[in-house]
Amino acid sequence: MAEALRGAGDVLRREIALFCQEMADNLRRLIVGLATMAGAEVFAVVGSEALTALIVGAAFLVIGVVLAFSARSRFSVDGLLPTRTGRQLRQDAVVIKEHVDA
Incomplete structure (x- = not known):
């Protein structure tokens, strides 16, 4: 039983780490996208x-x-x-x- 609980804890920690990494990647991609959009707007305002x-x-x-x-x-x-x-x-x-x- 203790072995199963430890295994479940390890799986849960890995899932949480994977979730955090995925959220960090998504946030980084969002920031790069926003910066690119801002750059595009600067060049679009060539008027x-x-x-x-x-x-x-x-x-x-x-x-x-x-x-x-x-x-x-x-x-x-x-x-x-x-x-x-x-x-x-x-x-x-x-x-x-x-x-x-x-």
Whole structure:
């Protein structure tokens, strides 16, 4: 009898845990759905000129920042120095020195 009661208690605890997990999942799904609906409403109200300007302005700001950082990396002082010419002049100097010494 005690064994049956313990088994029933274990089954009841597992059922309660399953119920709590299921309710938490359902609540999480409801919250995500509400947040998605709120986001959809924001974009549906594009009739608002201020909101439209904000969305477009934010997109252009992101594009501008990306382009600025890309351009900044290309305008380094090291990139303007003629490295191949310097390397070639050094090689030519070595060859000329070898011919003069020979």
